[in-house]
Amino acid sequence: MPEDPIAHNELAALTRRFQEVAEKNDREFGIVKSDLTAVRLQVGNLDQKVDRLDARLDALGEQMNRNQAQIIELLSRLVGRDPSAG
Template identity: 70%
Template sequence: MPEDPIAHSELAALTRRFEEVAEKHDREFGILKSNLTAVRPHIGNLNQKVEALDKKIDRNQAQITELLTQLVGQRPDAS
């Protein structure tokens, strides 16, 4: 069976398109990976800040509870 030049041409075009798309995806993946690497330290820093805020909120809630407990039973007009 003789080779079909049109089929070979179409196959070559499809191969080129596939390779171009694969290269584009590789570049985009590299960019995403780089961005993720850059963001990771910020996430760690945010986690530390959230933990510190949680501790501060817990302390404040404990202080409020203690103060309210002390006020229970006191008359409003007593100094």
């Protein structure tokens, strides 16, 4: 039984279209994957920066508490009152 040339041509055309779409999808998937990797790196960098800022804020809060305690002590000496006496 001989092959139908029209059916053969249609099958070849469909195969080419399928391969073109598959290649396009592969390229687009690669681009999305690359973009996702870049976003993950940026999020990781931001996370590290936030952690460093948290540490700095904690240190700043401790310094402010020490400074406030010193100010209260100095003001108390200036007016001659004991701050723990109430």
